[in-house]
Amino acid sequence: MKRRDFLAGAAGALALPGAALAQVDPRDPLVRALTNGAPVRKGKVTLVLPQLADNGNSVPIRITVDSPMTPADHVKSIHLYSERNPVPNMANFYLGPRAGKAEINSRVRLAGSQRVTAVAKLSDGSFWYDAAPIVVTLSACLDES
Amino acid sequence: MAARIQIPREAKRGDVIEVRILIQHPMETGYRHDDVGHLIKRNVINALSCRYDGVEVFRADLSSGISANPYVQFYTVAEASGDLEFTWIDDEGERGSERQAIVVRG
Amino acid sequence: MRFAGLALAAAALAAGAAPAQERAIPSGELKSGSAFLGSDLRALQNDAFANPGMLWVERGEKLWREPAGKKNLACASCHKDTSMRGVAASYPKIDKASGKLFNLEGRINQCRTERMGAEPLRYESEDLLALTAYIARQSLGLPIAARIDGAARAHFEAGRAAYHLRRGQMNLSCAHCHDAQWGKRLLSETISQGHPNAYPAYRMEWQTMGSLERRLRACLSGIRAEMLPYGSQEYLDLELFLAWRAQGLPIETPGVRR
Numbered sequence: 001m002k003r004r005d006f007l008a009g010a011a012g013a014l015a016l017p018g019a020a021l022a023q024v025d026p027r028d029p030l031v032r033a034l035t036n037g038a039p040v041r042k043g044k045v046t047l048v049l050p051q052l053a054d055n056g057n058s059v060p061i062r063i064t065v066d067s068p069m070t071p072a073d074h075v076k077s078i079h080l081y082s083e084r085n086p087v088p089n090m091a092n093f094y095l096g097p098r099a100g101k102a103e104i105n106s107r108v109r110l111a112g113s114q115r116v117t118a119v120a121k122l123s124d125g126s127f128w129y130d131a132a133p134i135v136v137t138l139s140a141c142l143d144e145s
Numbered sequence: 146m147a148a149r150i151q152i153p154r155e156a157k158r159g160d161v162i163e164v165r166i167l168i169q170h171p172m173e174t175g176y177r178h179d180d181v182g183h184l185i186k187r188n189v190i191n192a193l194s195c196r197y198d199g200v201e202v203f204r205a206d207l208s209s210g211i212s213a214n215p216y217v218q219f220y221t222v223a224e225a226s227g228d229l230e231f232t233w234i235d236d237e238g239e240r241g242s243e244r245q246a247i248v249v250r251g
Numbered sequence: 252m253r254f255a256g257l258a259l260a261a262a263a264l265a266a267g268a269a270p271a272q273e274r275a276i277p278s279g280e281l282k283s284g285s286a287f288l289g290s291d292l293r294a295l296q297n298d299a300f301a302n303p304g305m306l307w308v309e310r311g312e313k314l315w316r317e318p319a320g321k322k323n324l325a326c327a328s329c330h331k332d333t334s335m336r337g338v339a340a341s342y343p344k345i346d347k348a349s350g351k352l353f354n355l356e357g358r359i360n361q362c363r364t365e366r367m368g369a370e371p372l373r374y375e376s377e378d379l380l381a382l383t384a385y386i387a388r389q390s391l392g393l394p395i396a397a398r399i400d401g402a403a404r405a406h407f408e409a410g411r412a413a414y415h416l417r418r419g420q421m422n423l424s425c426a427h428c429h430d431a432q433w434g435k436r437l438l439s440e441t442i443s444q445g446h447p448n449a450y451p452a453y454r455m456e457w458q459t460m461g462s463l464e465r466r467l468r469a470c471l472s473g474i475r476a477e478m479l480p481y482g483s484q485e486y487l488d489l490e491l492f493l494a495w496r497a498q499g500l501p502i503e504t505p506g507v508r509r
Binding site: 057058059080082085086087089090091092093094095096098099100101102103104105106107108109110 | 161162172174176197200202203204205206207208209210211212213215216217218219220221222224
């Protein structure tokens with residue numbers, strides 16, 4: 001299955017009321033490189049994007065993971081995937097118990113309207129994700145300035 | 146490569162502090178053209194890390210999916226007085242670094 | 252009709268600031284370009300740390316202290332650090348010695364070439380943007396107060412004419428958009444009143460900082476009109492007219508724009 005299918009699949013599943021069933025497809029090569037085939041469950045991760053971005057060159061993004069961030073139970077890493085960017089794996093963030101709080105804020109480039117997915121890897125080896133749709137409007141004029 | 150770091154000057158031991166960094170870098174995607182129509186080579190900061198008193202507390206792999214002049218904000222626990230030191234490197238091998246001190250009481 | 256009216260009123264004008272009723276947008280209705288942004292970009296502009304334009308302001312502060320040119324002087328060798336407060340709000344301005352109109356960029360380059368024995372900095376070079384932004388930032392919150400009397404008068408009139416001149420394949424003047432259509436959507440943009448108070452500004456479309464002239468060129472390019480070389484007299488005159496239109500609007504440099 002191609003990446004596009006996986007994200008489309010995830011998006012389709014998310015639209016269902018039984019969203020608990022929705023899973024990021026573990027067979028997707030990108031995600032498999034990360035999870036080694038382990039299930040990726042919806043939950044714990046919250047991805048915040050504006051619903052509409054005036055310019056895809058700089059879109060604010062926030063990822064939080066519900067975790068006590070203790071040595072025994074913490075987020076090890078957070079992985080960001082784009083459905084439409086030429087480079088689908090936008091960023092990976094590695095944290096640990098010393099973070100105290102599992103939250104990352106940044107600004108990303110998005111090549112058009114799409115769904116963005118964040119996958120978190122926890123210290124117990126489990127994977128969790130959230131996905132958010134965003135509409136990216138095109139700029140008014142192609143100015144050569 | 147200029148950069149700005151924002152952390153509190155002072156904190157109590159155990160406080161979770163906000164860390165913000167802004168780095169001047171075009172994060173060239175490799176898809177843009179220059180004035181004479183030539184493709185500009187891809188050049189992005191691909192790795193960024195933060196050490197607190199020598200111990201890595203945060204690391205990131207970045208790509209052209211991160212905006213020009215990248216901004217990253219995360220958290221860390223104030224453990225002891227010392228320096229937060231950021232280092233980063235781009236596709237052309239150019240390195241940058243910037244540090245900021247914090248005083249931790251208690 | 253309005254153009255003729257403006258010309259008559261202008262002829263009758265005394266020196267200095269003109270009364271508000273002559274402006275197409277009266278001072279009570281003046282709105283900065285930031286008022287037409289989405290909440291994210293407005294918040295980013297107001298975040299003095301994360302506003303990416305602050306990278307240029309900081310660079311400008313370093314350059315201010317760095318000796319350059321044959322005389323090995325820094326800007327700080329002659330100017331006190333606080334001496335630039337309010338300066339940007341008064342530009343473009345007539346240089347008394349030469350009687351010529353200068354924008355801030357031109358003035359910085361004048362100091363470099365005539366007083367430091369240094370090369371002028373290119374428009375849109377990182378260094379000129381940085382110094383301009385650093386100086387303009389020191390007028391943060393101060394109202395624009397450019398003078399249009401004396402030798403500035405003729406430039407003001409030329410700027411007014413340039414502002415109302417229809418140009419390009421779309422045959423539009425600046426006034427068609429920024430006086431008559433502000434607040435309306437143009438594809439993904441909302442047309443603002445076209446004020447200069449946030450420049451140099453960081454524009455997401457450019458993914459970098461740009462001067463006011465770069466923004467004017469973007470407007471000209473948008474209506475498929477000829478772009479003049481940076482620093483040309485028509486731009487300087489337009490900049491003076493824009494400053495007069497925006498009189499009283501606080502400086503916001505570095506602005507953040509779409």
